[in-house]
Amino acid sequence: MLDEKSAKIALGLFSHYYAKTDLQVSKINEREFGFGNFEKKIDFRHQSFKDVSALKKYLVEKTPAFASYSSSLYQYPEGRPMEKKLWKGSNLIFDLDANDLNLECQKVHGRSWVCQNCLDSVKREAIKLIEEFLVPDFGFSKDEIKINFSGNRGYHINVYNDEIFTLNSQARKAITDYIAGTNMSIEKFFPTMGQRATRLTGPKDTDYGWGGKLANAMIGAIEKGVDALIALGIDPVIARRLYNNKARVISGIKSGNWDMVRIPKKAEFWANVMKRMAIAQRDSIDKNVTNDIYHLIRIPGTLHGDTGLAGKAIASVAQLESFDPMKEAIAFRQGVMKIHADNVPSFAMHGEDYGPYSNQDIELPVYAAMYLVLKRVAKPIE
Ligand SMILES: [Zn+2]
Secondary structure: OOOHHHHHHHHHHHHHHHHOOOOOOOOHHHOOEEEEOOOOOOOEEEEOOOOHHHHHHHHHHOOOOEEEEEOEEEOOOOOOOHHHHOEEEEOEEEEEEHHHHOOHHHHHHOOOOOOHHHHHHHHHHHHHHHHHHHOOOOOOOHHHEEEEEOOOOEEEEEEOOHHHHOOOHHHHHHHHHHHHOOOOOHHHHOOOOOOOOOOOEOOOOOOOOHHHHHHHHHHHHHHHOHHHHHHOOOOHHHHHHHHHOHHHHHHHHHOOEOOOOOOOOHHHHHHHHHHHHHHHHHOOOOHHHHHOOOOEEEOOOOEOOOOOOEOOEEOOHHHHHHOOHHHHOOOOOOOEEEEEEEEEOOEEEOOEEEOOEEEEEEEEEHHHHHHHHHOOOEEEOO
């Protein structure tokens, strides 16, 4: 629970931010809106606005802790139940969250705190989703892909494409299953697997889709060296054997021959390596958000009630690479604030290092103080 005093200070800052910020929401009168408090991100929904200034007035005067809208467009966005809204279509949306990555650092700092490793890891996933799947496998152009920081520890990747727009939930699920490598059968890629005294044929690096992805990942690991092979779960002795025969093994894979060096129980061996790669790629494709056309997602530019950071739009993949949310998504740029900090790990904001703090009174810039208050690890004093 966020205490009453903290909530009041936070909402005052939120209201002030909305008063001086111009949001951009396309087709606003065809979208459903939902709002939440500090305990519940969507407390009520089925709202609509005729234009951006009506939304702005609402945010300044009613000031919710979380503001979300539909990526779907409707004839009657206020209609309820959902069927009465008359669905027109929706962009394809992926909600990537560091908490889905099962990172080691989270075992140390817990799931509500966000460290630099969390932010870097989820950024890599976002880039991977775009550059290894959406562009090469589905043929979307980078102009059709819009990226938003979520305001906390993730990114929303939106695909705007006419053919995608009217796909139903089932068709969207087929896309996420492909990307997550769900139900992928290893035998499909290795047709002679399990047959005795037969050469093991497998995917080539030029194959379309997962086959090519697997072959390329294997070639990449062999080129990188023994450690990269061990990281794929390969026994060190065999990793060295593969690496020492690098040129032969790579040219073998390129011609579909996965039998260039002696490997005991080769069928199981390659099956294990492939599974490991598929899972490494699967990570954080959040299937529910993508497949659920009725899902509401943070409005770009609005504030996140657990951080006070803004859901910033990021112009391109190149900009994503250098995007630093703890700097560029800062909303409350003025003033300082006194807080009592509980146990706070060290963190960086706006290029400054803060903490660690342990049960002490401190004065911080408002953005850093509010970040800790909204993360529930500090309370305002005086
Ligand atoms: Zn972390």
